[in-house]
Amino acid sequence: MTHIGIRQGDTVGILGSGQLGRMLASAAARLGLRSHVYAPESGPAFDVATTHTRAEYDNDEALAKFAAEVHVITYEFENVPAHTAEFLVARRQVHPNPVALATSQDRLLEKQFLNSLGIPTAPFAQVDDGGSLARAVAQIGRPSILKTRRFGYDGKGQAMVREGADLSAVFRGIGAQPCILEGVVDFAREISVVGARGFDGSFAAWDVCENTHEHHILAVTRAPANIAPETAAQAVGMASRIAEALNYVGVIAVEMFHIVKKRPNGEVVESLAVNELAPRVHNSGHWTLDGSVTSQFEQHIRAICGWPLGSTRLHAPVEMRNLIGSDVDMWRELLNEPGVCLHLYGKREARPGRKMGHFTRLLPQE
Secondary structure, eight states: OOOOOOTTTTTEEEEEOOOHHHHHHHHHHTOOOOEEEEESSOGGGGGGSSEEEEOTOOOOHHHHOOOOOHHHHESSSSSSOHHHHHHHHSSSSSOOOOHHHHHOOOHHHHHHHHHHTTOOOOOOOEEOHHHHHHHHHHHHHEEEEEEEEESSOOOEEEEEOOOOOOOOHHHHTTSSOOOEEEEEOOEEEEEEEEEOTTTSSEEEOOOOOOEEETTTTEEEEEEESSHHHHHHHHHHHHHHHHHHHHHHHHEEEEEEEEEEEEEEEEEEEEEEEEEEEEOOGGGTTTTHHBBBSSSSSHHHHHHTTOOOOOOOOOOOOOOEEEEEEGGGGGGHHHHHHHEEEEEEOSSOOOTTEEEEEEEEEEEEOO
């Protein structure tokens, strides 16, 4: 496939109106590009995009008009309906491609794909009904985690399967829909590799970062992660192999478990298991806005436009914290703190669990 050759002044189409779309549109503007955001609901991205369309994802007439007005299409979330992706890819280049989208939309397909590359994951089993859940629990054991195959994020669509739990009730409680049962991984920390693959096959990753979650929502990301250099190199290598296998173009985030075991002889062994993929810019890469030469948002725009990838060099160790719900009320206090870089998403209502913004601090060099 030949790239269409995006030039300054051309228009990037973005599916989704959330904060990631907002930051992508801002990055596009910085590079002299226009943006057209398409979504069924208004959101933060509408406020900064050059143009926006509010229409459903199954509205073929609106999608065709959108495709005719842009030069390349991307998305800010992975639950873009398959029909939408197929309709648009017949009219414009869509990056990342629909294969990457479909793989990451289904937890079972994602795990099978990763294992086909020889990349370790948590043990898992397919669950389609109550009977297969019982068989999966016999195979995986308890405690384990039952997850819907599709549409889960920030802890949604998940249920713990503990000793003594009524399996029929657990399956009904998660909607009695196709699921995957995963074994619980005893990990030391959760890390992310955020990297980008260019149209020419080049790959550039930022420093591996370390994530802390609260109530199943990312709360803090620190870069670089507190892991051995060899382990960091292994993590980046995994992400690169995944991107290459998907013929991926754009930013990808690969969430991993960092596992540390101590052998009887005292030797410490580090290993990795991939938790999930995000075929888009990602919350754990927000620190790159202030902590790196090139942000993940600019890098994504560069990649999908067929432009050279930018430097991922870290300015200094960095910490990013999400402002969730009423945390956003700290904005004035944060603005008074020297060295803090504040990013607010323009959402008008602060609800529990809703990401309202984030801030970063560059930390002293050790």
